[in-house]
Amino acid sequence: MSKTIKAFWVLFFAVAPLSASEPYGSGGTVLDTIPEQWAYTEHFNQEMPDNDAWWQTFADPVLDSLINEGVRANYDAVMALRRIEIARQQLLMARAAYMPSLDLGLGWSKSRSSGATVHGNPVQASVSDYFDVGLNMSWEIDVFGKITAKSRQKKDLYNVSKAEYAAAMVTVCANIAKTYVSLRVYQAQWKVATEHIESQKRIVGITEARMNAGLASMLDVTQARVVYYSTRATLPGLESLIHNTINSLSVLLGTYPENMYARLEKVVPLPDYRAIVPIGVPVDLLRRRPDVVAAEYNLAASASALGIAKKEFLPTLTLNGSVGTAAHKIGNLFTNSSFTYTIAPTLSWNVFSGMSRRHNAVAARQQMEMQIDNYNLTVLNAVSEVDGCISTFESAIRTIDMLGQVVEQSRKSLELSLDLYKRGLSPFNNVVNAQLDYLTNQNSLISAHGKALNAQIALYEALGGGWNSSNL
Known part of the structure; x- marks a missing residue:
């Protein structure tokens, strides 16, 4: 269990417990059994990174600058x-x-008292007016630790805001x-489509030449054109996706x-996914996740x-005083006879408040139980x-390995079917299928x-990579 959790459990048991309804879920127990490491394959055998800027492993200067x-x-x-700055100011307010x-006061007052309110015959009404300058002080002495507890809470919330900032940075980078x-x-798919368009345009020319020579029918030409125009029709959609991205x-x-x-706008190759395979996932990486820290x-x-x-x-001890x-x-304001002062230490204790404080304490305990569950x-x-x-990364690697073989065989199939067609040994329908399969499989490999x-x-994001408390 981490030091922070131990610290506030000490605080929790330092004060007499309150009776409340039984908690749900984990029963108020912190689950702190994060797996020490993941070791599914040789790809994952992690150590803490020296440089947590994981995006630099892509070796892409454009991505780094973005x-x-x-x-x-x-x-x-x-x-x-x-929000961090707001939380910091609230912490400073609590410590204040x-x-x-x-309080400094400067004023003048005039009053008239009735002379007809005394017993017997009325007397002359009295009128008084005077200037006054005074300095009033109020100081709550933190005998019972109320101010300390409030400051501790604000400091925790300040740390929450820092963790939330780190979470925002992790999300932004990802x-x-x-x-x-x-x-x-x-x-990349747009580039593949343009390359296939050029290849398909040449095949259209081949079918037209064979038709003109009487070696093929118009059906071959129309089938070649269908493939050619359908591939061209994918370009506007891809260009729109590029623009929106x-x-x-x-x-x-x-x-x-x-x-x-x-x-x-310049087309560049995708980064090499094999060059950025992580070399570790220890428990310490997961524990520094901003949402875990915030929780x-x-x-x-x-x-x-x-x-x-x-x-x-508990009671409140306040020292009130004034001088003026x-x-x-x-x-005559600054003569000896005009000097005034008061000193009034006060111990106040609310002995009954309609059970509101007890209900508030029970609600606070349930709030803490809820945060344990969270x-x-x-x-x-x-x-x-x-x-x-x-699991997703491992699956993607295996998929790429297999699709690489599929693409290679699709390329050979297209070459063979086209060669057989030109020699009149195979129908053009085989060329059409080979063209469509080759394009589809290349797009699948890119995806x-x-x-x-x-x-x-997503793995680096799930591990909270890129930002932690040291970045702040």
Whole structure:
């Protein structure tokens, strides 16, 4: 169990427990049995990374520049950073309660008292007016630790905001990388389509030449043209996907699309998925996930809130005082006779409040129990996500290996069927099928390549890669 969890359990048992209904779920127990490591295959035998900028393993300068810009300009990240500052100021406000409160007053007052309210004959009404200058102080002495408990809660919430910022950064980096991979997939498919269009155009010429020579029918020509035009028809859709993906990247980078087209329109190969196979998934990587860290600090904050609720049963010691001067004439304000002061230490204790404090404490305990459940659920989801990402990545690698063989055989099938057709030994229908299979299988291989890269990115995201508390 981590040091933070141990610390707030000490706080929890330091105050007398309150009776409440039985908790549900885990029964208020923190599940802290994260698997020490995953070792499905030789691909996963992890150590803590020296450099957590996982996107650099793609060896793609364009992606590196996009992520560097995104972490500075993405609006979700910027808003998360502002929430950190808000939480920090709230922490400083809570700590300010350790200091006394001072009020400076300067005024003039005039009053008239009735002389007809006394017993017997009425007397002359009295009128008084005077100037006064005073400094009032109120200071709550933290004898019972109320201010300390509130400060501890605000510090935990401040740490939550830092973890949420780290989570936002992890998501931003992963989304930029995933969107970039999608862009390169669409561009690769567009390039394959244009290459096939050129090849199919030559085959149309072959069928037309054979028809003119009386060696083939018009049916062969129309079938060749159907394949040719159907492939050309895929280009507008791919171009639209490329355009919309660049738009999505521009939003992630907090800029307008026109600033992105020149940088991204050039078609470049997809990164090598085999060069970025992770070399480890230890428990420490999973434990630094921002949502796990945030859940842990939320649990600590709720434990502090329970401590605050219990301390409301204790008295409050306040030191009140004032010092000042008052005089009928402003020139006499600073004479010895005009000096005034009061000192009033006060111990106040609310002995009955209609059971509201007890109900508040019970609700605070249930809130803490709920945060325990949330922590346990977050850990379980984290383990499940990492396990799923590893499985997806492994499956994608095997799929790529098999599809690579399928594409190679599809290419040979097209070459053989076209050669046999030109020699008049095979019908053109075999060429049509070979063309369609070759194009489909190449696109499938590109898609599988993209899925492997996205699974790799998702694995780094599931491990909280790229950002942790040291980045802040």
